[in-house]
Amino acid sequence: MRSGSRFLITAVWTVVSGAMMTLGAGTAERTTLGGPLKLLDQGSFYVNGAVTTNVPNSEIIVNQMYVQYWIPEGRNRLPPVVMVHGSGHTGKTYETTPAGREGWATYFVRQNIPVYVVDQPGRARSGFDPSRISQARADSNPALLPAFGGFDNQRAWTVFRIGPTPYVPYPTTQFPIEAKEQYFAQLVPNTDALLAGPGDTQRVNALAALLDKIGPAVVMVHSMSGSQGIGVAVARPKLVKALVTVEPVSCAASDSDVAAAFNHVPVLAVWGDFDDAFIQRGLAQCGDLVARANAAGGTAKLLHLPDEKFVGNSHMLMMDKNNLKIADRIIGWLRDKVR
Numbered sequence: 654m655r656s657g658s659r660f661l662i663t664a665v666w667t668v669v670s671g672a673m674m675t676l677g678a679g680t681a682e683r684t685t686l687g688g689p690l691k692l693l694d695q696g697s698f699y700v701n702g703a704v705t706t707n708v709p710n711s712e713i714i715v716n717q718m719y720v721q722y723w724i725p726e727g728r729n730r731l732p733p734v735v736m737v738h739g740s741g742h743t744g745k746t747y748e749t750t751p752a753g754r755e756g757w758a759t760y761f762v763r764q765n766i767p768v769y770v771v772d773q774p775g776r777a778r779s780g781f782d783p784s785r786i787s788q789a790r791a792d793s794n795p796a797l798l799p800a801f802g803g804f805d806n807q808r809a810w811t812v813f814r815i816g817p818t819p820y821v822p823y824p825t826t827q828f829p830i831e832a833k834e835q836y837f838a839q840l841v842p843n844t845d846a847l848l849a850g851p852g853d854t855q856r857v858n859a860l861a862a863l864l865d866k867i868g869p870a871v872v873m874v875h876s877m878s879g880s881q882g883i884g885v886a887v888a889r890p891k892l893v894k895a896l897v898t899v900e901p902v903s904c905a906a907s908d909s910d911v912a913a914a915f916n917h918v919p920v921l922a923v924w925g926d927f928d929d930a931f932i933q934r935g936l937a938q939c940g941d942l943v944a945r946a947n948a949a950g951g952t953a954k955l956l957h958l959p960d961e962k963f964v965g966n967s968h969m970l971m972m973d974k975n976n977l978k979i980a981d982r983i984i985g986w987l988r989d990k991v992r
Contacts, residue, residue: 695724697719697722700866701717701862720770721769722767734767742839744772744778751832755977853880856878871991873897876968887910896919915942924957925967926959
């Protein structure tokens with residue numbers, strides 16, 4: 654080959670390579686959620702595991718909880734935030750949104766707040782106890798099998814207030830309906846029905862074990878995990894620096910719970926848009942907790958987003974299009990109230 658030809662090919666390849674690199678850089682920039690994460694550490698571990706021999710001659714770990722964490726390079730005075738998902742979901746709830754936007758987990762980290770995201774015991778990466786399934790098969794007794802709760806796509810759409818009927822959105826919805834398949838892919842069965850012992854007790858125990866390991870933290874719960882937020886605040890009142898309860902199934906707390914925890918553990922209850930029985934019950938119950946906590950000398954607030962001019966938020970408001978604006982309200986409250 655003549656040197657001129659070699660030079661031409663080399664020149665062309667240089668131009669093409671540069672164009673490809675530019676395209677790659679542009680693509681990376683377009684898909685970057687918020688720029689590089691500056692981390693001191695990142696990893697995962699388990700807490701609350703116990704050995705069981707429910708199956709003869711076989712030992713397995715049960716009741717364990719998977720924890721993934723991000724520790725930012727920069728730190729501010731806020732303690733870590735533990736993020737707990739609800740029914741039919743996993744820790745993915747707080748990660749990248751269905752539409753590919755930044756989720757709360759990494760957004761909080763960008764505000765220099767350490768974040769711990771869990772898969773509840775018996776769910777997803779935390780695994781489940783298969784002993785009852787094995788026993789049902791061995792005994793040919795399907796009555797031993799638990800009923801797994803969860804959501805199909807249609808029920809998730811209506812129960813979580815994306816729209817009034819399946820696949821018909823509310824006109825003002827903030828939920829990214831164009832990414833509904835990405836959301837539906839997140840839904841999982843509630844295999845925590847196989848937990849050894851009362852499920853809510855095991856979930857509270859796991860959160861308490863996590864706080865025992867990492868130290869004081871803010872606990873953020875959502876939907877089904879609402880009662881676990883109350884439970885761990887009462888179980889570890891010196892380690893729960895604040896409770897952020899996002900559209901909880903339950904805000905129920907006894908007077909003794911308030912005296913044990915919520916006279917000094919700050920509480921923020923966050924509720925979205927669209928009026929239904931779930932919203933009405935939740936606002937009343939959480940409003941009652943907020944009132945009693947404040948009366949006992951505590952710090953509590955009911956954040957009803959429509960009152961703050963946030964319109965169209967679903968039950969999955971951490972995935973909604975205005976999720977980061979809501980996160981800013983939560984972070985601002987924590988910075989103001991958590992000591």
